[in-house]
Amino acid sequence: MQRHLISAADLTRDDAVLILDTAEEMARVADRPIKKLPTLRGRTIVNLFFEDSTRTRISFEAAEKRLSADVINFSAKGSSVSKGESLKDTAQTLEAMGVDAVVIRHGASGAPYRLANSGWIDAAVINAGDGTHQHPTQALLDAFTMRRRLVGRDAGLGQDLDGKRITIVGDILHGRVARSNVDLLHTLGAEVTLVAPPTLLPVGVETWPCEVSYDLDSTLPKSDAVMMLRVQRERMNAAFFPTEREYSRRYGLDGDRMARMPEHAIVMHPGPMVRGMEITAEVADSERCTAIEQVANGVSIRMAVLYLLLGGNEPAVSHPRNTEEK
């Protein structure tokens, strides 16, 4: 394991499998009367959120508290950042308070990398989503959900997702979730197909380790898991498709389309869902939709990541700090 978790692409297969296996044990803590472990007692973790996020922040906070860490929540709104403080000064202020780890979400792609490699701070940095770049814990929790459902809870231990066919549908262009998932799923041996209108695919997608299709219907029967992504309206400052109805008709998942998927295949959604847009209520409420499970799994995955990064004296560092060449 590296000292930081910046990108899903940094994880080796063995790192990723170790995180998934650790999360499997962490998940069992949720079934106990006392959902708490003493492992990170005395460690301070700051959740540094420059962008709005409810579920990711709460999920991290739950994971941190279950491991007995001291949690500081920092949101940019109403803080010194709104008065013009730079990332560097904010980070160094936190460092001076003795923070052991920084969980950061930032609107700018690369902000967590900068924080980890600039030498500004000594704390471990965990990326909780940066711009349209990466959201590694989301990819990990998705892979965890797939492994549980498609391979099995116990049967999955030590296993990757070799040969599983995963289809990711929707707004690939603005989605860090898609990019992180492609990186991690490829590492874990799965075959990924992206399905989206051409306008919602990023430049250079042909270099990603995955297939691309514009046709959802032909891809569905060949999928073990179909991940529906929300169309990020807040980032839509251009016309990417004619109308929402047309998008929904061509790329939305309804009951008829779900029936074309193989019997065992699951429907995934990282949330928040927009019912009637990319997914119908019928699909969202069905047994095959894992959206709620993914939320629960998110806490387990984040506990595993925090434990593996902060639980020991030092994670086995494969990259020394301050490697950025200036």
Next chain:
Amino acid sequence: MDTQASDARPVLEGPDIARVLTRIAHEIVERAKGADDVVLLGIPTRGVFLAQRLAAKLEEITDRKIPVGSLDITMYRDDLRLQPPRALARTEIPGDGVDGRLVVLVDDVLFSGRTIRAALDALSDIGRPRAVQLAVLVDRGHRELPIRADYVGKNLPTSLRETVKVQLAEEDGRDTVLLGAKRTATGAQH
């Protein structure tokens, strides 16, 4: 982590281990007056196999199903900060839980007592047993905490420069307890 055992000599062999476990099983039944409410919890890795073997022997003696599980203590260790994070093992609590029952913790080697301290902490997060007892295959002395075993397979006086290595068929392919000289300053400890 483990010292290779070229110069290690066996102090218990397969048949000895079987006899020792039979004796401990009888002691448990005797002290618990029939072992009605006994739950065996093994400490991974080898304590789990010992607990399963003990449960089988107890079932033979009492003709009753004995609940057996495992208790991983990694997250409760007091030396977590001294080394890289360890992989977690499985905690499996039998269906009826531990509340109001007699929990017998089972481990292979009792040494500093720190593992058992961690196990007691872990156990208190899972439930409130009526009582907790400890069964170990080997007690090698050198306690660093006020902890003792209720059932001991073999008391093995050792020096701190020696290592004790338990091998069990389920994990290592054979049953034996080896006593050897420590190779490195940071050798295997229990």
